[in-house]
Amino acid sequence: MTVLSMPRPASGNQGQDPLMQVADLGFRYSRLRPWLFRNLGFTLQPGEILSILGPNARGKTTLLKCLAGLLAPREGSVSCAPGIGYVPQDHGAGPSFSVAEMVLMGRTRHLRAYQTPRREDHDAAEAAMERVGVAAWAERDYSELSGGQRQLVLIARAVASGCELLILDEPASALDLNNQSRVLAVLSGLASDGMGIIMTTHHPDHALHVSKNVLLFVGSHDVRWGPTDELLTGPALSEVYGLPICTPTVGTVSGERVIAVPDFGPSCRACPVPEAVGAPLIDLPLPIRKDLP
Numbered sequence: 001m002t003v004l005s006m007p008r009p010a011s012g013n014q015g016q017d018p019l020m021q022v023a024d025l026g027f028r029y030s031r032l033r034p035w036l037f038r039n040l041g042f043t044l045q046p047g048e049i050l051s052i053l054g055p056n057a058r059g060k061t062t063l064l065k066c067l068a069g070l071l072a073p074r075e076g077s078v079s080c081a082p083g084i085g086y087v088p089q090d091h092g093a094g095p096s097f098s099v100a101e102m103v104l105m106g107r108t109r110h111l112r113a114y115q116t117p118r119r120e121d122h123d124a125a126e127a128a129m130e131r132v133g134v135a136a137w138a139e140r141d142y143s144e145l146s147g148g149q150r151q152l153v154l155i156a157r158a159v160a161s162g163c164e165l166l167i168l169d170e171p172a173s174a175l176d177l178n179n180q181s182r183v184l185a186v187l188s189g190l191a192s193d194g195m196g197i198i199m200t201t202h203h204p205d206h207a208l209h210v211s212k213n214v215l216l217f218v219g220s221h222d223v224r225w226g227p228t229d230e231l232l233t234g235p236a237l238s239e240v241y242g243l244p245i246c247t248p249t250v251g252t253v254s255g256e257r258v259i260a261v262p263d264f265g266p267s268c269r270a271c272p273v274p275e276a277v278g279a280p281l282i283d284l285p286l287p288i289r290k291d292l293p
């Protein structure tokens with residue numbers, strides 16, 4: 001196993017050095033456990049968003065931890081840019097700090113031991129809070145926020161760090177639709193600024209919307225990497241999740257886009273409930289409560 005932070009590999013597309021290059025990566029938790037992935041390889045360029053999709057418990061978080069250097073791969077190598085930000089999936093209540101303090105902690109890698117944050121660190125933290133839309137909660141206690149709010153604060157903390165490469169584990173899992181849209185816009189904006197982004201998601205639509213490339217866990221052994229347009233098709237998604245999924249192009253307010261539509265089976269709303277229980281609901285006698293005043 002090798003995890004290299006420097007030097008970066010030779011030039012890739014568009015004349016730029018890749019932010020991450022992964023070769024022959026393999027991991028299992030022990031000799032007694034099955035391999036979660038083997039022979040996995042991909043390259044991430046600056047300004048690129050890579051989405052990782054796959055069923056529950058297939059190894060996506062484990063892969064992110066290998067990429068972020070939190071787990072040592074059993075096989076292969078990860079070479080990457082020195083500055084990596086990691087936003088974990090588990091965003092529990094944590095310590096009792098204000099939101100502003102939590103975001104300011106993202107600046108730690110720019111400070112020496114025991115150094116007090118400088119004006120520029122406070123400015124970067126404030127800019128990150130504005131960008132992610134959490135500035136209004138700056139003085140609130142992080143431990144008292146909702147799960148979705150905490151998720152946004154951790155994204156702001158990673159943005160404040162000024163990292164070159166951002167790794168996020170299901171960044172939109174606890175977010176309402178508006179905040180999902182906000183996070184996708186923030187990530188797209190960061191990528192436009194040159195940041196590389198790797199995220200796991202259970203939302204194929206998110207991957208279709210922002211990702212240049214995807215990494216798909218298919219079945220128990222197959223991991224595919226390639227362009228979103230080519231890989232994230234209805235048949236491939238159906239194979240990944242084990243149910244029929246189609247990918248129609250639909251018109252939205254902002255233009256046409258491809259979406260993923262899973263077939264959950266016959267709609268429950270269409271079930272003939274009254275007939276199913278033998279009589280129309282309207283004819284059922286109402287229970288009379290004689291004990292009420």
Ligand SMILES: Nc1ncnc2c1ncn2[C@@H]1O[C@H](COP(=O)(O)OP(=O)(O)OP(=O)(O)O)[C@@H](O)[C@H]1O
Pocket residue numbers: 029036054055056057058059060061062063
């Ligand atoms: N520390 C650990 N020790 C042993 N097995 C583990 C450990 N952490 C995770 N696993 C197992 O590894 C497998 C992959 O877990 P992982 O969390 O990477 O999946 P995932 O694809 O991210 O899942 P989900 O979509 O549900 O978040 C699971 O079977 C899990 O039980």
